[in-house]
Amino acid sequence: MTQPVSSMPTDTWAKATWDKFAALMDEPQYKKSHGYFNNGHMRIETVPPSRGQARQNLVICVVFASIGDANTEYSRPTSG
8 A cells, every 4th residue: 555645744754755746846835935955865955944043043143143243353463
């Protein structure tokens, strides 16, 4: 007995063939999803990033960029 294509797990890696992955990605409920296939395994991500997640990611990037800028501002070459 074969498993229906539409009952594949999402947001986790699962063993699958390329044909099964391609058929799944063609189904209407996965049109806005992101799909990945690697070495006989697939992953379907069904939840796109929200505005809140994008804002949090931006804050993290700005913080790390500021730390990097602060570190380079105070590192002066030694004369020798």
